[in-house]
Amino acid sequence: MQTQLDIIYSAEVAEALGNKAPIVALESTIITHGMPWPGNFEMATGVEQLIRDHGATPATIAVLDGKLHVGLERDAIEQLAKTPDAMKLSRADFAFAIAQGKTGATTVAATMMAAHQAGISVFATGGIGGVHRGASDSFDISADLQELSRTPVIVVAAGAKAILDVPKTLEVLETNGVPVVTLGQDEFPAFWSSKSDHTSPLRVDNVEDIAKFEKARRQFQDHGGMLVGNPVPQEAEIPQDAMNGFIEQALSDADDQNIKGKDVTPFLLARIFELTNGKSLETNIALVRNNAKIAAQIACAL
Secondary structure (H helix, E strand, O other): OOOOOOEEEOHHHHHHHHOOOOEEEEOOHHHHOOOOOOHHHHHHHHHHHHHHHOOOEEEEEEEEOOEEEEOOOHHHHHHHHOOOOOEEEOHHHHHHHHHOOOOEEEOHHHHHHHHHHHOOOEEEOOOEOOEOOOHHHHOOEOHHHHHHHHOOOEEEEOEEOOOOOHHHHHHHHHHOOOOEEEEOOOEOOEOOEOOOOOEOOEEEOOHHHHHHHHHHHOOOOOOOOEEEEOOOOOOOOOOHHHHHHHHHHHHHHHHHOOOOHHHHHHHHHHHHHHHOOOHHHHHHHHHHHHHHHHHHHHHHHO
16 A cells, blocks of 8 residues: 655745745755765755746755655755765665665655655756766666656756766667757766767757747656756866866776775765866856756746
8 A cells, every 4th residue: 555755845845836836856965975064055055045046946855864855944954964974865775764764865866756756847956877987897877867767857967977978878868768958059068068079869949948848748648857958157167178187087096996886986076176176066066056047947937
């Protein structure tokens, strides 16, 4: 027998749902695993305000002491930002954290699950997970890709994280029937860089066309999600040629230090931060803010 999932809504999100107003979901791993206190708190609250400024309601999603929260009050964001040992939740362990009374931050996959359960159809993140380099040996492929194939939520991202195998990531998305639409250019964006040298499967030039596309997709059952590639603003990007050099150096360092499994991505991001003298984090914040703005505009257009 299926039971009703108990969701705690912030007052702001509850009001928006009641009024059928536009809402944008936000993940929480960027708070717990993306940057240290107090920068993580300032980033999270700043992104929320940016969404409000563009006419939508922000809904940051997390599990706190076993309770699923869709929308966090300011003090709850602060609590999460100061939690050093929060779980990083994807589809496999999302329900485990709820059942065991744990505190955890949601990845792209878990945020999509919760957003859909709450009736929220647009989600802003930094970059999605994907096929890791060397996946032919490790079989390391993010659950984000499968979630996009099954859960009908629009995900606005600055592409897949550039430390991944971007061509294989695009191939898996195509195999799973996920529409990948890049906003305003023919090339799929590469997270810290606006372009990746890989052609986007689809292109649109405004958020209204994304909304029209989504409305057409909703005429089919089980239509799954959509990935909107939103390039980082050029004034904030790290050029692709330079970025590729930093990534290759970080990958070499990881190999030299025998970094494996779940430790690889945190190591690479930290090493790239060092190699770019902090520029990678500045770019990350800029692209998250840009994605939040576009997601709010899409939510309003829908």
